[in-house]
Amino acid sequence: MSVIRQPFTSDFADHVAAVRETRRAYSELPPDAPVRLAKPTSNLFRFRAETGGPRLDVSAFSSVISVDPVGRTAEVGGTTTYEDLVAATLVHGLMPLVVPQLRTITVGGAVTGLGIESSSFRNGLPHESVEEMEILTGAGDVVVARRDNDHRDLFHGFPNSYGTLGYSLRLRIELEPVKSYVHLRHLRFTDADETMAAMARICADREHDGEPVDFVDGVAFGRDELYLSLATFTDEAPWTSDYTGSDIYYTSVRRYSGPGAGDYLTTQDYLWRWDTDWFWCSRAFGVQHPMVRRLWPRALKRSDVYRKLVALDRRTDLSRLLAYYRGQPPAEPVIQDVEVGVDRGAEFLDFFHREVPMAPVWMCPLRLREGHETGTVESGHAWPLYPLEPGRLYVNFGFWGMVPMRRGGGRSYHNRAVEGEVSRLGGHKSLYSDAFYTEDDFWELYNGTAYRSLKKAYDPGGRLLDLYAKCVGNR
Secondary structure: OOOOOOOOEOOHHHHHHHHHHHHHHHHOOOOOOOOEEEOOOOOOEOOOOOOOOOEEEOHHHOOEEEEEOOOOEEEEEOOOEHHHHHHHHHOOOEEEOOOOOOOOOEHHHHHHOOOOOOOHHHHOOHHHHEEEEEEEEOOOOEEEEOOOOOOHHHHHHOOOOOOOOEEEEEEEEEEEEOOOEEEEEEEEEOOHHHHHHHHHHHHHHOEEOOEEOOEEEEEEEEOOEEEEEEEEEEOOOOOOOOOOOOOOHHHHHHHOEOOOOOEEEEHHHHHOOOOOOOOOHHHHHOOOOHHHHHHOOHHHOOHHHHHHHHHHHHHHOHHHHHHHHOOOOOEEEEEEEEEEEHHHHHHHHHHHHHHOOOOOEEEEEEOOOOOOOOOOOOOOOOOOOOOOOOOOOEEEEEEEEEEEOOOOOOOOHHHHHHHHHHHHOOOEEOOOEOOOOOHHHHHHHOOHHHHHHHHHHHOOOOOOOOHHHHHOOOO
16 A cells, blocks of 8 residues: 655745746746647656757746635646656645646646546546636736636647647645545456446446446546446455555456456555556556566556656667667557547547457546536537537547557558547547647647637737647657
């Protein structure tokens, strides 16, 4: 069982002083150089060559400012990790409405770059539980944006802008009450259509077999082996499993499925169940081998450790060279999260199993949070840069790994095929990883009209990269 982390906290006076200093530092950066953040960690997978030049230090905004257990809100710095935020809220019996899967995802990052987890079928995406954002804009101004004030266009347009309109310095977010444990049930299916139908039904009813459901996600191990994992808050547990040691969470999905089977976790361990093995990606480093796992320290079984190892490999090209000397075919990294309507989910899985030789695949349902579906007069959408249909249930499919390059297909064949299929199915994909869209297609998918209006208002001098240059041009 993991130990509750003690968060670093600050007070509002410290925050005000940090805002003043950061605004001054921003004004002194060279106006003709792209602005980069000095951040110790990243969960993006758009690797680019390191460039020199100045960095904006935002480390002063990496703490929890306050938690209001009565009003069920938290004030946090923009670079506060969810690991620290969860540690600060759980002691009050509260948690953020959506806690992304990885510990070092920051609150500001989940808002400007989107996030998701198994509560998203009832609570939407992380930005939907934000009440207020303090943002350093590209123009160098510090503004407070809410859904009902003069900066409501920035409030609604900030999600999916990836730091190209400005940087969040402080956010006020809603919290919800939790219980000490969760009870897990893993339902096995042998057909994708049946899985999607069950997911839609359970998410609509928020219960299964008479028991309420607080969290839903799932894993597809293959065409005929799919699981939905349902979790329910509970005050008591006859036992709790520990997946930070020798056991591995995603393999338990198979073990604890079937009539009468089930599992229990502390709420904290449930929230970080995917982080310990980076879903299943730790196997690339041998961490799932029993001998290696016994020797690998618990403190280093973390997604940020594995991500640093990937970054090192990208810099040294070691794995590609080893594969070459072993006579193995070149590989293409396919690291993506995509969203399509649940009614088209089986179609996507059929395509994926046919065209992309990779498993498992993560499945996570989401819909816009009730009461937050309506758009603004200016945008026509509640969240214009990532437009989702109100009331529609979507499924996020996540897949992360390497596949053999298709002969004659080039280094991006599988990624481009995924993009094309997702567009055909009327879906979207997250922009944290490589993207290959043409500029026209990109702006059609991600509402270029609304984006250009926001860019003109909040970064008229173009001090920050635009969204296409950053997410597709990888600059």
